[in-house]
Every structure is written in C-alpha cells, then in structure tokens.
Amino acid sequence: MDKAKIGTTRFGLVEFDVNKVINFVDDIPGFYDLRRFIMIPHGDNSPLSWLQSIDQPELAFAVIDPWLLFEDYKPDLSESELASLEIDETTNGELIVLTVLTIPENPQDMTANLKAPIIINAKQNKAKQIVLSTDEYLIKQPISYNK
Amino acid sequence: MLVLTRKQNEVINIGQDIEIVIFDIKDDHVKIGIKAPKDVTIFRQEVYKAILKENELASQISKEAAQAISDVISQKIAKKPL
Numbered sequence: 001m002d003k004a005k006i007g008t009t010r011f012g013l014v015e016f017d018v019n020k021v022i023n024f025v026d027d028i029p030g031f032y033d034l035r036r037f038i039m040i041p042h043g044d045n046s047p048l049s050w051l052q053s054i055d056q057p058e059l060a061f062a063v064i065d066p067w068l069l070f071e072d073y074k075p076d077l078s079e080s081e082l083a084s085l086e087i088d089e090t091t092n093g094e095l096i097v098l099t100v101l102t103i104p105e106n107p108q109d110m111t112a113n114l115k116a117p118i119i120i121n122a123k124q125n126k127a128k129q130i131v132l133s134t135d136e137y138l139i140k141q142p143i144s145y146n147k
Numbered sequence: 148m149l150v151l152t153r154k155q156n157e158v159i160n161i162g163q164d165i166e167i168v169i170f171d172i173k174d175d176h177v178k179i180g181i182k183a184p185k186d187v188t189i190f191r192q193e194v195y196k197a198i199l200k201e202n203e204l205a206s207q208i209s210k211e212a213a214q215a216i217s218d219v220i221s222q223k224i225a226k227k228p229l
Contacts, residue, residue, distance in 0.1 A: 010210045026188055029199040031206075046217040047224060061205055062213045068224055084185045102205040103212045110216050113205065116198045131190055131198060139201045143220075 009058045010050070011040060021054065022120060022127045025084055029116075029129065034059060037127070051098070051118070066099040066114060069143055075117050081130050085121045096120040100129075102140065111140040 002018045016038045024035040034055050042048035047068050053059035066073045075097060082088065087095055098118040103110045114137035120127040151159060159167040164184050171178035181189050 025186065028202060029195055030202040042213055042217055045221065047220050048213055048217045050213075059206055060208075061202075062208050064220070069220065080185045100202065100205045101208070101213075101216070102201060103208050103216060104204075107212060107215045107219070113198070113201055115194075116201075129198070129202075131194060139197055 006038075006052075006054045007057050008052055008060065010060055011052070014038070014040065014052065016054075020125065022051070022125050024127045024129075026128050031059065048101075049098075051100075062101045062103070063098040063118065064101060064112070066097060066112065066117065069099075069112060070114065070141070073114065073137075075114075075119075075130075075132055075137075076134060077119065077130060078133075081119075081128070085119060085126050085128055086124055087119075087121050094121060094123040096122050101143075110143050111138075112143055113139050114141040115139040 003015050004018050005013055005015050008014050020038065022037045022039065024037070027033065027035065031053075034053050036054045037051045038054055040050040040052050040060075042050060042062070047064055049063050051061045051063050066075075096119070098120065100113045100116075100118065101110060102113065114132075116129050116131045116139065118127055118129050153159065153169045155169050155172050157169055161167065165187065166182040168180040168182075169177060170180050183189060
C-alpha cells in the first residue's frame with residue numbers, strides 16, 4: 001500500500017492510500033481544477049463521511065448515503081453521464097452515490113443536495129457531480145428529523 | 148460572443164465534435180438538441196450557477212457542525228422501523 005500524507009484544516013495531518021484517491025473527471029461546480037479527493041469517515045458510528053481535497057487543505061464536503069435519509073431516492077442517470085464515468089452494466093456493486101450536505105447557521109435547517117449527487121465509480125476511483133434533469137429533487141432538500 | 152440566427156431544423160457545429168440542432172420553435176421557447184462527446188458537460192446555466200453556490204456553501208461546513216448533525220441523523224435512522 002503506497003501511502004502519502006496531506007495537511008487538512010479540519011483533520012490535521014491525514015495519511016491515505018494513494019491508490020484510493022478519487023479523481024473527478026470534471027470540475028465540481030465552484031471548484032476549478034480541484035479534482036483529487038479522499039474519503040474520510042467522520043467517526044466510528046457516524047453515517048457521515050468527508051470528501052477531502054488533497055490539493056486544498058480547507059476544502060472538504062460532508063457527504064452521506066442519500067438512502068439513509070431518503071428511502072425512495074431514484075437518481076436517474078443518463079447513459080452518457082454513466083459513460084463519462086465508465087459505468088456500464090458490469091459496474092453494478094461498485095457504483096457509489098453520495099449526497100452533499102449543507103449546514104447553515106442553524107443546524108436544524110440542514111439540507112441535502114439531491115439534485116446534484118456525487119457519483120463514484122469505485123472500481124476505477126472516478127467521480128463526478130452529476131446534475132439530475134428532473135425537477136423532483138431539490139438542491140436544498142430539507143432534512144426533517146423531527147419525525 | 149458569436150450570434151447566429153437559425154431556423155427550425157438548422158444546425159450549428161462547434162469544433163469537430165459538437166453539434167447543435169434547432170428542433171422546435173414555439174411561442175417564447177426553443178427546443179434545442181445537442182450532440183457532444185461524453186466528456187463535455189451540458190447544463191442549463193441557471194441550474195449550474197445554483198449548484199455552484201450550494202457547493203460553496205456546503206464546503207464551509209465545520210467539523211463541529213457535522214458532529215452535531217451526525218448525532219441527529221443517527222437517531223433518525225435508528226428510529227426507523229425495519
């Protein structure tokens with residue numbers, strides 16, 4: 001296992017496996033040319049993970065498996081979008097979908113970006129934030145946790 | 148910016164690999180078909196800008212804020228009947 005270390009603002013010095021770096025095939029909107037990330041679990045029993053940039057110590061996103069919060073989530077990905085990640089019928093188990101969370105001043109107002117999930121081809125460690133064409137899902141989907 | 152006028156069914160080429168076709172013109176909107184290589188991303192500008200803004204907001208999240216919601220989410224998941 002080839003390891004490397006990077007400094008991060010939230011987690012300090014982080015060691016990672018260079019073969020597990022996730023390479024975005026396209027810019028994440030808003031972050032020009034910052035395409036290399038690693039996944040850091042938030043904590044032992046936490047459903048959250050972090051997508052940490054290895055090129056910019058301050059850049060990280062809190063992400064979660066969308067189905068933990070939205071059971072019926074059906075992100076419809078077009079063939080060309082899947083092709084851009086080299087995902088086809090044979091990829092099955094290695095397709096990962098992550099939702100980026102936004103936490104404003106009041107944590108109660110936290111939202112999930114269901115409109116633009118991050119899709120990862122875990123076999124090849126390629127990723128992309130794909131914008132779904134449907135209007136059914138919101139960029140700021142509220143997470144109601146009073147139920 | 149290059150500005151062109153096209154009629155229905157007419158085509159515009161961008162480079163060797165991108166093709167834009169005017170499919171339908173009706174009232175105040177136009178239906179456009181776009182053919183491009185799979186590594187070229189096509190999006191409605193206002194949607195892209197909204198995603199961009201949201202990503203910037205999302206990236207400001209602190210570890211402490213994440214911890215606060217992590218507990219809440221764990222509880223929510225735990226309460227769900229199997």
